[in-house]
């Protein structure tokens with residue numbers, strides 16, 4: 328993008344809305360507001376659109392939702408004309424798509440790049456937000472809308488001696504734009520989450536040696552990624568609307584075949600055959616093999632037994648199978664979908680380093696020391712995850728009514744009404760984040776649903792002459808309890824994961840996304856709109 332195309336920066340500007348984040352969510356919100364005749368300024372710290380797909384450029388970065396579904400549906404022309412090449416799109420292809428959308432709907436003229444929002448303060452006298460950026464600006468807006476993503480506040484542990492390490496370090500979540508050369512290098516990768524699982528096998532093909540430092544193993548299933556065939560694309564596009572409607576009716580807003588049968592409805596042979604079918608489908612849909620994998624301990628154990636039998640077929644060394652086998656429920660953490668992850672450990676140039684004991688103790692000038700052993704490394708990669716769900720919100724100093732900050736408000740975990748609104752923070756909308764299905768649904772579909780909901784809400788405010796909207800404390804308490812109830816009903820709250828915030832020291836444990844299902848969630852949102860916001864207080868200042 329040329330500098331001329333970037334939105335002009337005018338200190339002290341006033342808008343109907345300031346939107347934070349130029350990923351799928353913020354871009355769609357901007358599009359909706361513009362269509363409705365509201366003025367908006369979108370601010371993003373990156374130099375271009377894309378959000379998570381702008382930053383996560385590491386080798387192998389790829390979506391785990393099918394590309395024909397991980398895309399906008401608001402424009403029939405867009406979805407008919409865009410050509411996805413693979414079942415699961417790679418980061419470059421998704422970024423190209425988002426750039427195309429921004430260009431096609433002329434969004435960039437209202438986006439201010441290379442600018443980080445540092446603070447936002449609600450003024451109770453004017454009913455407006457003042458949004459402060461790292462460029463020393465103060466943007467004023469009636470509505471403050473966060474589209475900052477669930478996995479966009481990267482975390483990186485610090486180790487003694489890091490400054491003395493003479494090699495290169497990288498972080499998967501803020502990967503450089505320029506290609507990184509691993510040829511002839513000894514590479515250490517810290518972590519075995521989805522990012523490391525995708526990057527490791529590709530780096531191992533190039534590097535002299537790869538050391539994977541694993542503290543807690545993860546379940547990985549094969550993604551079974553492949554090129555899309557012209558026939559299947561034609562088939563979906565012949566009735567894209569109908570295809571989307573079917574996805575919308577499902578629990579996660581994406582379409583995959585889900586068997587409504589218990590593991591125990593089938594004989595052992597039939598059960599194995601069903602698991603085989605779903606292994607061949609691969610990726611997150613593997614969880615659709617039976618309806619009780621995530622809800623019944625014995626069904627979950629049957630799934631683990633099957634998974635283990637497959638991993639034993641892949642990995643030559645049984646000791647490695649033991650080391651790579653998690654001791655928690657299957658699917659409790661987000662299931663990792665990979666290509667060649669377990670196969671990688673049969674290579675002579677890959678070593679799994681179990682760091683469950685004393686861990687990575689320190690960096691040295693020539694590498695790192697883990698579990699009492701010194702490793703010589705040229706390159707160290709942090710694939711160490713995110714302050715998920717809330718971190719991208721709480722790293723901004725947001726101050727609501729009575730001087731209360733979002734950090735104070737969420738000290739014991741996120742409290743929201745429908746995920747979208749926060750009592751005490753009027754005229755603020757927090758999109759596709761804690762308290763809504765977000766990461767458990769298709770993020771793009773969730774972005775559209777929230778964008779439409781906020782758009783209708785702002786229409787209502789304009790039509791009725793109201794200027795301030797705030798969820799009641801009672802509605803927020805009821806919804807927060809419902810989010811907890813739904814989480815408690817699932818095995819997913821049982822283990823440590825970023826879903827519950829346990830990867831961040833001192834963070835209150837709470838299952839952040841709403842796991843009660845997409846259709847009931849959408850129905851609740853629609854009911855709120857239909858009731859003309861009966862669970863909110865609307866006023867005019």
Ligand code: NAP
Nearest residue numbers: 389390391484518519520521522523542543661710711712
């Ligand atoms: P992650 O799942 O949180 O994994 C972070 C890894 O770093 C864990 O293995 C963690 O070990 C390890 N770690 C952190 N600090 C460490 C330390 N001091 N010493 C040793 N190990 C350490 O993060 P992620 O891989 O970036 O994935 C996060 C989420 O992003 C995914 O679950 C997924 O939702 C999304 N994502 C999706 C895709 C995709 O679509 N395919 C790709 C990438 C990311 P512990 O478990 O022991 O803490």
